[in-house]
Amino acid sequence: MSGLLALLDDVAGIAKVAAASVDDVAAGAAKAGAKAAGAVIDDAAVTPKYIHGFAPARELPIVGKIALGSIRNKLIILLPLGLILSAFAPWLITPLLMLGGSYLCFEGAEKIWHALFPHEQVIDPTEHAPGDPMHLEQEKVAGAIKTDFILSAEIMTIALAAIPPSNIWMQAGTLAIVAIGITVAVYGSVALLVKMDDIGLAMVEKGRFGATRSLGAGIVRVMPGLMKTLTIVGTAAMLWVGGNIVVHGLHELGWHPIYEFIHHWSEIAAAGVSDAWAGFVGWSVTAAMDGVFGLVYGIALIPLVTRLINPAIAAVTGRKADAGH
Numbered sequence: 001m002s003g004l005l006a007l008l009d010d011v012a013g014i015a016k017v018a019a020a021s022v023d024d025v026a027a028g029a030a031k032a033g034a035k036a037a038g039a040v041i042d043d044a045a046v047t048p049k050y051i052h053g054f055a056p057a058r059e060l061p062i063v064g065k066i067a068l069g070s071i072r073n074k075l076i077i078l079l080p081l082g083l084i085l086s087a088f089a090p091w092l093i094t095p096l097l098m099l100g101g102s103y104l105c106f107e108g109a110e111k112i113w114h115a116l117f118p119h120e121q122v123i124d125p126t127e128h129a130p131g132d133p134m135h136l137e138q139e140k141v142a143g144a145i146k147t148d149f150i151l152s153a154e155i156m157t158i159a160l161a162a163i164p165p166s167n168i169w170m171q172a173g174t175l176a177i178v179a180i181g182i183t184v185a186v187y188g189s190v191a192l193l194v195k196m197d198d199i200g201l202a203m204v205e206k207g208r209f210g211a212t213r214s215l216g217a218g219i220v221r222v223m224p225g226l227m228k229t230l231t232i233v234g235t236a237a238m239l240w241v242g243g244n245i246v247v248h249g250l251h252e253l254g255w256h257p258i259y260e261f262i263h264h265w266s267e268i269a270a271a272g273v274s275d276a277w278a279g280f281v282g283w284s285v286t287a288a289m290d291g292v293f294g295l296v297y298g299i300a301l302i303p304l305v306t307r308l309i310n311p312a313i314a315a316v317t318g319r320k321a322d323a324g325h
Contacts, residue, residue, distance in 0.1 A: 056195075056198055058137065059191075059194050059195065060191055060194075060195065062137060062140065062141060063187055063190055063191045063194065064187075065141045066141055066144045066145060066148065066187065067183055067184075067186075067187035069141070069144070069145035069148060070145065070148045070152060070183045070186075070187065071179065071180070071183050073145065073148055073149045073152045073153075074152050074155075074156060074179035074180075074183065075176065075179055075180075077149075078149075078152055078153055078156040078179075079156065079172065079175050079176060079179060082156050082157065082160045082171075082175060083168055083171060083172060083175075085160070086160060086168075086171060087168065093157065093160060093161050094161075094249050094252050094253065095249070096157050097157055097158065097161055097245050097249055098245060098246050098249035098250075100153065100154035100157055100158070100242075100245065101241070101242040101243070101244070101245030101246040101249065101294075102242065102246060102297070102301060103150070103154065103242070104154065104238040104239070104241055104242030104245070104294070105238070105239060105242035105243060105246065105294040105295070105297045105298035105301065106298045106301040106302065106305055107238050107242075107298070108235045108236075108238035108239040108242065108294060108295065108298055109239070109294070109295050109297075109298025109299045109301070109302060110298065110302055111231075111235050112235065112295065113299060113302060152179075155178070155182060156175060156178070156179065158241075158245070159174070159175060159178045160175065163175070193223075193226075193227070193230075196219055196223050196226075197219070197220055197223045199216070199219065200215075200216040200217065200218070200219030200220040200223070201216065201220060202216070203215060203216025203217075203219070204216040204217050204220065236291060238294070239290075239291040239294035239295050239298065240287050240288075240290050240291040240294065241290075241294075242294045242297075242298070243290035243291055243292070243293040243294025243295075243297065244286075244287070244290040244294075246293070246294070246297060247259050247262065247290060247293060258293065261289075262285075262286055262289045262290065262293075263286070265285060265289065266282045266283075266285040266286040266289070267282065269281050269282060269284075269285040270282035270285075
């Protein structure tokens with residue numbers, strides 16, 4: 001009997017350790033997911049363009065295909081690569097983070113630059129020629145999954161850097177939760193966004209009550225502005241997160257002036273308000289200055305990407321390289 005009690009006590013101890021490990025993984029995943037917010041918002045803002053132009057009946061299946069491709073990107077390719085990187089070349093994490101941050105800065109700055117200084121696009125008539133709808137759908141899904149791979153690489157690298165030192169299983173579990181959670185959140189949101197106008201229209205046409213029809217009409221009116229707002233928020237998030245990553249990366253690599261300048265002014269701003277607001281004000285100033293740095297840095301990257309990197313990619317692949325999404 002005493003042996004059975006001892007065994008049960010050992011099982012209870014193991015269960016407590018396992019529960020604590022699950023809590024640690026969940027906490028690490030939440031922290032890592034928060035760190036990847038900019039790339040996540042960018043992902044949610046970018047994906048709807050791949051669904052535009054298809055019949056409403058095909059919208060959700062297309063979102064599902066892209067989401068499945070995103071899960072494959074994260075779990076089958078990026079998660080193992082991240083673990084190998086963490087185990088054998090952790091010194092590469094900061095440079096890779098900075099590379100991803102630079103990409104975010106370039107993307108955000110390019111969107112703002114094109115909004116301020118629009119230029120006429122050269123349209124390839126063959127690109128918009130009618131063809132097999134299923135073939136067009138496959139091409140769009142493949143393009144979306146390729147774009148997702150870049151954004152997922154940023155998300156997983158940011159998440160990996162945010163995980164506290166632990167064993168490989170803890171890291172794998174945390175990254176898996178981040179991968180699945182973020183994919184569900186992003187593509188669940190995308191599915192809702194692309195169907196909201198259809199939902200609103202159905203409420204207008206089939207609603208039995210005036211309030212229902214009014215709400216549906218309101219949804220239809222609001223959706224274009226909401227999509228535009230999402231694009232603006234996504235752009236701001238890209239610049240803020242990308243700038244923050246590059247600034248912190250430079251600081252970790254031993255070059256401190258920009259980090260110290262931003263830190264100094266955030267402390268001054270926080271000291272000028274009450275203690276209740278000090279944390280928020282300090283964070284806001286830091287985020288704003290990171291965003292300004294990200295914008296300036298991204299604008300500086302535009303000629304480098306468009307005149308050197310893109311032509312090099314085109315020369316190697318034999319096809320035109322997209323500067324952004």
